[in-house]
Amino acid sequence: MKEALSPGRPPVANHFANRILQSRQGYIDAALRNRGQRVAFIVAALICFFLSVAFNVVEWLSGAPWHAAIDFAYQTVVISGFVLAWFLLSYFLKRRPVSPLKTLWTTLLLALLSAAVIRLMIGITTAENVEGDAALLGFEYDTGVPLTFATVVKMHAITSLRALLAFYLLLRFQDLVLFKRTKQSQRNWYLMLISMGVFSLLAILKDPAEDPGIVQFVGVTLVVILMLLNAFRVSWIVFLSFRAKAAGVGFSILLILLLFASLAPNGILPAHFMYIRHASYPLDQFTLAALTFGLLYCVTSFLFLIFHLPTTGDFRRKAGEITAMYSLTNLVNKAFDPDKLHLAITKTPVDTGTAQMAWLAIADERSGSLRPQVVATWKTPTEDIETMVDMAALYEELAARREPVVLDEGHADRRIRKKPGDPIGTILMTPLITRDRLLGGLFVAKDVVQGFEEDDVESISVYAAQAAIALDNARLFEEQLERERLSRELDIAREVQQRLLPHDLPKMEGLAVAASSIPAYEVGGDYYDFLELDEARLAFIVADVSGKGTSAAFYMAELQGIFRSTTRMAPSPTDFLEQANLALSSTLERHVFVSVIYGVIDVRKGELTLARAGHCPAILISREGAGRLIRPQGLGLGLDRGGRFRDVLEEEHIPLQPGDTVTVYTDGVVESRNSEGTEYGYERLLEAVKTHRKKEAAALHEALLADLHDYLGRTEYDDDMTLVVLKWDGTQNHTKRSAT
Amino acid sequence: MSNFSVGFREEAHIRILDLKGELDAHTVSELEAALQKCREDKNHHIIVNGAHLQYISSAGLGVFMAYIEEMREAGGDIKIAGLQANVFNIFDLLGFPLLFDIVEAEEEAIRKFDADRNEKNES
Structure with a gap:
């Protein structure tokens, strides 16, 4: 509770306010949420009301005022009834929150209604034309005893109307005052309600005619200060639209006029407090305080509304x-x-x-x-x-x-x-x-x-x-989407390109083949393929389109088409390469060329025919370890689009010995560099082939790749890399024939 | 960070390009730009000095192919001089010596240009 303390306010009041605040919300709300208890509350309030009416009726019949003690009991009953009514009203209103504007006009409507009814009642009284000033109102001047039954009824009706209007006003305005509430503003509000209540109760058993004492004076001052504090809580105005503000101005000005007219001694409800005062002096005080606060709040609201109108936009x-x-x-x-x-x-x-x-x-x-x-x-x-x-x-x-x-x-x-x-x-x-x-x-x-x-x-x-x-x-x-789409496209391209490479390696008697091709990117410009020309002859090709990636892949695909379609018609390496050069020349961009090595192995004769169009030389190693690079002269495809290509192209015929190995590859193999930037190179490749020459083609192929990986220290490449190994063991048949 | 550069020199009417570093798919645009500039300057007599060229990829070779025809049609040429052995080997494998004048020293290339011109003047 310590944080609830604030300077300048008595701690006891703070404590009290917080307690009330909590207990009120705690016990009474919980109680009212129960339907049975709600009915009990209503019945109790009605009993209080009728008891107080009965009291006044008896007083009227007897014609004499009650003893002070009985009067105190009467006051207790009246106040209890209205306290119950307050909580009931609070409960019902809290369940139906309304907009600030509706608060204003419903209050206005109720005020108008109660004023009309009260006015009517006072009018009736006047019509009876009872003598004397007090008598005009229907009370005995000295004792305040009601003179007629009508007076008793009016007294209670007017009191109820005014009190309920005051309660409605306070409970509805509470939402406005506590708009965007803080702990501080909430405390100020409840302190005001409590001080109004306490101040009103001070009037119990007091004669309205007596001069107010010092206690009452202090009470009034406190209430007024708190009223002023709360009256300036008008931040709800800021959030209204222009139209709502304009309407608010209208409603508040009407409410000001109405409240002022009904509260003024010579206003539209002359001396109606007299009835309330006779019914219950504390209640009169409370009603007066509440409605005064309503008036004050309407005045501040009106002023703020007016000031905020131009800035609304x-x-x-x-x-x-x-x-x-x-x-x-x-x-x-x-x-x-x-x-x-x-x-x-x-x-x-x-x-x-x-x-x-x-x-x-x-x-x-x-x-x-x-x-x-x-x-x-x-x-x-x-x-x-x-x-x-x-x-x-x-x-x-x-x-x-x-x-x-x-x-x-x-x-x-x-x-x-x-x-x-x-x-x-x-x-x-x-x-x-x-x-x-x-x-x-x-x-x-x-x-x-x-x-x-x-x-x-x-x-x-x-x-x-x-x-x-x-x-x-x-x-x-x-x-990101584009990247994903491209990556999907490239995946497809890679699949398509992989399908352009041979699925199955050729199986010819006496010849073992191993091959692989790894693109540096998703797709590449390397190509290798085989085609069995007849039972004895196998054509093989390894090619490298200059550049890397997608454009190279397209030319590679074109070359595949040329190889697959032209080889049978032009099986000799020079014929094939010339045809390929012609076919490609029309499509290759000027700066693009293709290096190709093309050979035909005759497994029966044991002969290799090879031509080279600007490609890396083939490596031939015998079983005994004698090795050489086969490098016949030839231009890369696309470098010359005229007759020079044919003129310079050479073909080499090489008789094979059983156990001879032919290794063809692309520059990706020899130009691969290790972390120091040194190329793998021809020498190392030649040495590796020599070292592993006795292995089967597949094992040799594997060993060569392993050697390359060892050298590079990694398994990914900067360039497309293709390696094909062909090993001719010769058939017994053929060796015999070649021996004869 | 490109480790390739092209230097320009003028020798009489001949533009000499000094290539330095590694010419591959990533750096090829610099050589392309250099040759493009020669073309814009209407300078068709070009010697490419490869004394400091450490490596050339197929993409690099492609640039020469892209420009040679045009230079020759305009009466000029691209002569390549001073290549290191390993780089020359790459040119050689593709058969470039059959298409280009590839000489050992820059002076030789200049002499050849002069000879060509004298020939032309005489005819």
Whole structure:
């Protein structure tokens, strides 16, 4: 409870206020939530009411005032009844919260109704025309004993009406006072209610005619101070629309007039307090205090409403901007469609009323130019932008300054084209920057000069920062999608390319073959293939398209088609290469060429025919370990598109010995470098083949790759890498024949 | 970080390009730009000095192919001089010596250009 203490307020009062506050909400609300107990409350309140009526009836019949003790009991009953009514009303009203405006007009309506009814009742009294001033009201002047039964009824009816109106007013205004409450304001409110209650109870058994004592004076002062404190809690006004505020002004002024007229001694309800005072003096005091507070609160509300009326537009606009900004943040999470996002970003400043037209320019990063593209406009056609302003010049300044720029004098700026009836007076341009990158600019404009205030610039720049993040996210998302799509495409390309390579290695008598090709990227420009020309002859090809990646892969595919279709018609290596050169020359780009090594092995004769079009030399190793590079002369395919290719092309015929191994490969093998930057090279390859020459083709192939990996210290390559090993063991048949 | 560079020199009417470092798919654009500049300057007599060229990939070789025809049609040539053995081997494997004038020393290339010109003047 210590934190509830506040300086300047008696701790006891603090403690009391907090206790009441908690207990009230705790016990009574819980009790009232139970239907049976609610009914019990109502019945109890009604019993109190009728008991008090009965008391007055008896008093009227007897014609003499009661003894003080009985009067005290009577007061207790009356007050208990109204306390119960307060809690019941509190319970019911709390379940139906209403808007501030409705609070005002329902209070007004009830006040009007009660005033009308009371007025009517007082009128009836007057009509009876009882003599004397007090008698005019229907009470004995000295004793205050009611003179007629009608007086008793009126007295209680008026008291109930006024008290209930006061309760309604307090309970409804409570929501207004406690709007955006703090602990402090909540405590002030309950302290006011409690002090009003305590002050009223002080009047119990007191004669209204007596002069107020010092205690009462202090009580009144305290109540008034607390009333004033609470009367200035009017922050609900700020959030009303213009129309609601205007209505509020009307309602509050009517309520002020009505409350003032009914509270004034010579007002529309003359001496109606007399009835209440005769029924219960404390209740009269409480009602008076409550309605006075209502009057005070209406006055402050009225004044604040009036003062806030002119700024309503600005306030609503600011609130609208904030809302729009949040809605953009929401949009960021949903809209990844760039066009939608661009439009949403462009619309908001206009829709919130900050500007009259807006457009969004995005720097095209791909073209690398500073010239931005207008991607969205709002309240002005896209075609008009370029005629209205020099976008390139404006954007240049924005890019240089990288902060919001206001061009206040549209007519004097030469980048804003002067044209009669031109709608641009002021331009505010804001850079869209994320992660230190300038994505583009948001341009908002107004038709008047000096159209943007500092707060506009501020809110637009905050907004632009949000928008930049949104754009950046959308872009990243798009890039991610694109990457995924490309990666899928490349996966497909790799599969297709793998299918272009032979599925099964050829199986010919006496010849063992092993081959592999690994692209550096998803797809590559290396190619190897085999084709059995007849039972005895196998054509093989290893080729390397210059460059890497996708373009190389397309030429590789073309070469595959040429190999598959041409080989049978032109089986001799020179014929084939010439055909291939002719076929490729028409499609190859000027800077692209293909190196090819093409050979035919005759497994019966034991002969290798080989031609080389600019390719790495083949390695021939005998069983005994004698090795050499086979390097007949030849230009790469595509280097010469005339007759020179054929002229320089040589073919080599090499008789094979059983156990001879032919190794063909692409430059990816010999040019692979280790971490020190040294190439694997021909020598090392030659040595490795020599070392492993006695192994079977597959094992030899594997050993060569292992040797390369050992040398490189890794298994990925910088270049496409193809390795084909052909080992001719000769058949007994053939060896015999060659021996004879 | 590219470890390739192209230096420009003028020798009489001949533009000499000094290549340094490794010419591969990543650095090839620099040589392309250099040859492009020669073309814009209407300088068709070009000697590529490869004394400091450590490596050339097939993409690098492609650049020569892309420009040679045009230079020759304009009456000029691209002569290649001073290649290191391993780099020459790459040129040689593809048969470039059959298509290009590849000489050992830059002076030789200059002499050849002069001889060509004298020949032309005489005819």
